[in-house]
Amino acid sequence: MRPRSVRQLSRPPFLRELLHSRCAYRLLPALFLSLPHQLHQQRNISVPRFLARNSTPTRPExxxxxxxxxxxxxxxDxxxxxxxxxxxxxxxxxxFVRYxxxxxxxxxxxxxxxxxxxxxxxxxxxxxxxxLSSALEVLKGGGEEQLKLARLLWKDLLETNGYKLNKKDLLRYITTLCAxxxxxxxxxxxxxHVDVAGGGPWIQVMSAFTKQGxxxxxxEAVEFLRARPEGMAGWLYFYPVDFYCHCDKLKNALTWFERAMEDGKENVPAVYVVILEACLRTGQLEFGSGPAQKIVKDGHEEMKKEDWExxxxFVAAQGGSMEEQQRILDRMQSEPDLKTINNLISAAVTQRNHGAVDHYLAQLAQLGLQPDHSTLELKLRSFIYRNDLTAAWSVxxxxxxxxxxxxxxxxLTPQDLLRAMVxxxxxxxxxxAAAIYQDLAELKIRLTPRTLLPLVDAYLQxxxxxxxxxxxxxxxxxxSPEERKSVIxxxxxxxxxDTTSVEALWNTYMSLIRSFPETSITKREIFMNLFFxxxxxxxxVRILEHMGMTDDRKPTKYQYTAAFVGIGNARxxxxxxxxxxxxxxxxxxEVDTVLRNALMFAFAHCGLFERAFEVYEQIARSQEGPNHATISQVFDICSRITYGLLRAKKLWAGYRRMGIELTxxxxxxxxxxxxxxxxxDDAWDVVKNMEQDLGFPPDEKVYVTPLSCVMRRLIGVGVFRLSTLFSMFKRNRLPELEEWLEKTYPETWDKIMERVNAQMVAEEARSRTYVNLNTGEITKAPRVMNGEEDIDPMR
Incomplete structure (x- = not known):
């Protein structure tokens, strides 16, 4: 008896077991065989069906x-x-040739x-x-190897004793050459060999030239044939007409059509059909009037029903009368079927001839024909063009x-209805509109940009x-990229x-960046400025952070400048x-003076005046240096701080000493x-001596500045109240200032007073703060948002 401690070693699996078993022999044989037999069934896998077949694959015959x-x-070899x-x-x-x-x-x-x-x-x-002739016949498809064989066969065929060149062999070889x-x-x-083959090989030659353009x-081929004594066959005129029709050179095509008439040749129906189809495709109907009139008048015994359609x-697209169209219908060899009526309806819909559409639909009932899918789509499109959406919905x-x-x-037609509805x-x-979109979604039909844009616009509003x-x-x-830009x-x-609320504005922005990560920083900046x-x-600022999170849409100095200006205004x-x-x-x-100016503006308007002066010092030490906007801003900062008078005078003296050109x-x-x-007094002296010291007279803004400051002090309105200096103000100075301005600049005195009054009204408006009674927030938004109707204007 075998000891229990000794485990029987597993034997290698047979091939049939690998093919039919569900065990993992094939993938991990060593690991699988080392497992106990109790775990073998827990590692089952499915063997592919092609491995489980007993029959070996047969070689194709x-x-x-x-x-x-x-x-x-x-x-x-x-x-x-x-x-x-x-x-x-x-x-x-x-x-093999027979095969x-x-x-x-x-x-x-x-x-x-x-x-x-x-x-x-x-x-x-x-x-x-x-x-040899049969072998030439099977080589007409063309190709590099086929051409080598065809040349070899053609050479031996001509060298065969007793062989007489015939039209069929020549046409076979020429077809292979053209292919x-x-x-x-x-x-x-x-x-x-034109005398042997006649015009047959020229069909292949002209077709090849047409394909090559x-x-x-x-x-050259056409002129060669026309120069022969018997001239060119009438059916060969089809090829120059067809060539120019495919190139949309209908004037040249009409010239060759008329040249066939001049040569006394009768054009085949294909010539009429190709030129009329080109006119319908390009919309240049004037070039097909002559051929259409001739075929309608004279007819052609080889014209088939499809050619008459x-x-x-064409006649319907030209706006021909019902009588003329009826004459064409009578020339057909059989009764018009549903396809013919649909073509007539399509031409009438294209021409917006809704009366003709109704006539053909009535004629459809008279002929006992039932409308199909194309008929109803054409009828639907006609009602869309009439703007009769109720009837269109019924259809x-x-x-x-x-x-x-x-x-x-x-x-496309249901999409047109969807677009017309929204x-x-x-x-x-x-x-x-949602029902139509749901039907299109069930059919897995993608919307075109022309349909998507108005539908998205309606849902946005x-x-x-x-x-x-x-x-x-x-x-x-x-x-395409251009279509995506239109949605952006x-x-x-x-x-x-103006009707977009703040919440809707944020949702619109999130829809933009989630669906269009390629949105440019310029478009993103527009949303940032809208929130400011x-x-x-x-x-x-969150939008600015989103720009920084992207790989290829990083904010530039222009976006940072706009952001700091907006933050400064928001304080x-x-x-x-x-x-x-x-x-x-x-x-x-790259931080330049313009960006530092915006940063200085933001620090100043947020009350960090020392930080603003630090930024000004950075500008002053930079290679680019301050510009005129920097100078105006630093003076504005000086007007906002208690010790700003000394700084302003010091800066003014420094600018004058360095010869900086001031504006x-x-x-x-x-x-x-x-x-x-x-x-x-100092302000008055600067204004008086401005033309002498700086070389140009003061403008309205310079006149108005001290006067508006005085008037603010008198009526006590605005954010620039100077209560600490109110007792030092001499009220009798105001008439003196007004008298000097009116006497020195009489031609601009009226403008000065208008500007002073306008500034006072603006100060009054800016001093009004709106308190949201629902949320307790203080806002200076230029318009009342949705959800903030209960707003009380407070002083």
Whole structure:
């Protein structure tokens, strides 16, 4: 008896067990065999079906006679096996040529056949002319190897004793040349043997020139045929007409059509059809009037029903009368079917001839024909063009419930109805529009940009952002870059509307960056500035942070400048800290004077005047130096602090000493700064001596600055109250100032008073603060947002 401690070793699995078992022998044999037998069933896997088959795959059958060529090539190239006899090779060649009559010959097959034929020539075996002609027939598909074989066969065929060149063999060889893009050689052969082949080879030549777009070669062939004594056959005029129609050169096509008439040749129906179809495609109907009138008047015995339908569509597109169209219908060899009526309705819808549409629909009932899917779509489109959306909706329901959806359906007509329903928002029925969109979604039809844009716009104004998100996620992925830009522009335009609330503005921005990560920083900056205008600096700074999180949409100095200006106007210290931290940690931003000016503006308006002066010192020490805006801002900071008078005078003296060219705005800022500190005499002296010291007279702003400061002190209105200096103010100085201004600058005195009054009204408006009774927030937003109706204007 075997000891229990000794475990029986597993034997290697048999092949049938690997194929039929569900165990993991094949993947991990060593690990699997080392496991106890109790765990073998817990590691089952499914064996692929092709591994579980007992039958071995069979080799596909080769074409008849091809095995002989394989054996011959192995003998010639690798010296393997005996060479087949010439008789066997010749028989295999005949068999393979008969086989290729039912399907085109491939390149590798033509190469094997050529090797076999060269072997026969080397052995001195001649192949019959019937086999050579049949071989030329199967080479008409063209190709590099087919061309080599065809040239070899053609050469031997001409050298065969007793062979007389015939039209069929010449046409076969020329067809192979044209298919292999050797059109010049085909032209030369056609010219040499024009008496034998007639016009047959020229069909292939002209078709090849048309495919290549070789106008010069085509015209040379046409002129050669026209120069012959018997002229060019009438049906060959189709090719120059067809060439120019495909190039949309309808004037040239009409010239060749008329030239055939001048030569006394009767054009085939294809000439009329191709020129009328080109006119319908390009909309240049004037070039088809002559051919249409001739075919309608004279008729043609070879005209088929399909050709007459093209003529009928052209006459309908031209706005022909019902009597004329009826005459064309009478010329048809059979009664008009549903396709004919649909073509007529399509032409009438294109021409917006709604009366003709109703007439053809009535005629459809008279003929006992039932409308199909195309008929109802045309009827639906007609009602859309009439702007009769009620009737269009009724037709759409008939289309949806009575007709089967064709394969490859794009749903363009229902999309047109959807677009027509939502374009007049809010005067539209979004419920029906949503139903149409749901039907299109069930059919997995993607919306076109022309449909998506008005639908997204309607949902944006409805503030249905879940629907907006669904539309963007499902449909903009396959749009082109230009189409995606149009959707981005729509979202930006919606954000700039006055009716867009703050919450809707944020949702619009989030929809933008989530669906379009390629949104430029310029578009993102627009949303940032909109939030600053709404006095929502936290949202604006968040947008700036989003820019910094992207890989290729980093904020530049222009975005930082706009952000600091907006933060300064909002006077929000927390947002200033965030934006300033971002700027310090951004290694790619080049800080210049303009950006530092905005930073200085933000520090000053947030009450950090010492930090603002530190920024000014950085500007003064920089290589670029301060500009005129810097000078005006630093004077403005001096007007806001208690010790600013001394700093303002020191800076003014320094600028004058260094010979810096000051502007009128700089002078106005300095005058305002010292006026707010009560230095009225100094301000008056600067204004009086301005033309003498600086070389230009004071403008309105310089006049108004000290006067407006005085008037603010008198009526005590505005944020710039100087209560500490009120007792020092001499009220009798105001008439003296007014008298001097009126006497010195009488021509601008009225403008000065208008500007002073306007400034006082503006100060009164800025001093009003709106308190939201719902949330307790203080806001200076220029308009009342949705949800903030209970706002009380407080002093």
């Amino acid at each position: 080769s074409p008849p006679g091809f095995d002989i060529f394989d054996a011959l090539v192995r003998h010639l 690798k010296k393997i096996g005996p060479a087949p006899s010439p008789e066997a090779v010749a028989y295999a060649m005949a068999q 290729c009559n039912s399907q085109p010959m491939r390149g590798y097959q033509a190469k094997r056949l050529r090797r076999g034929y060269e072997y026969l020539r080397a052995q001195g075996t001649r192949v019959g002319t019937s086999t 292999s893009k050797c059109v010049d050689e085909a032209v030369e052969l056609s010219r040499q 070789n106008e010069e070669g085509l015209l 093209v003529v009928l569509r 759409y329901e008939d289309l949806k419930y009575t007709q089967e959806i064709p394969a490859g359906y794009t749903g 374009k007049d928002y809010p005067n539209c029925d979004l419920t029906k 409805e503030e249905a952002f879940e629907n907006v998100k669904d539309l963007l996620n499902k449909h903009v992925g396959h749009f 522009e729509l979202l930006v335009v919606h954000g700039q509307r 205008e709404q006095n929502r600096p936290f949202a604006a 929000n210290l927390q947002c200033l800290e965030k934006a300033y931290r971002m700027l310090n940690m951004d290694p790619f931003v 009128a705005n700089n002078v106005a800022s300095y005058v305002e700064a010292i006026s707010k500190h009560g230095a009225w």
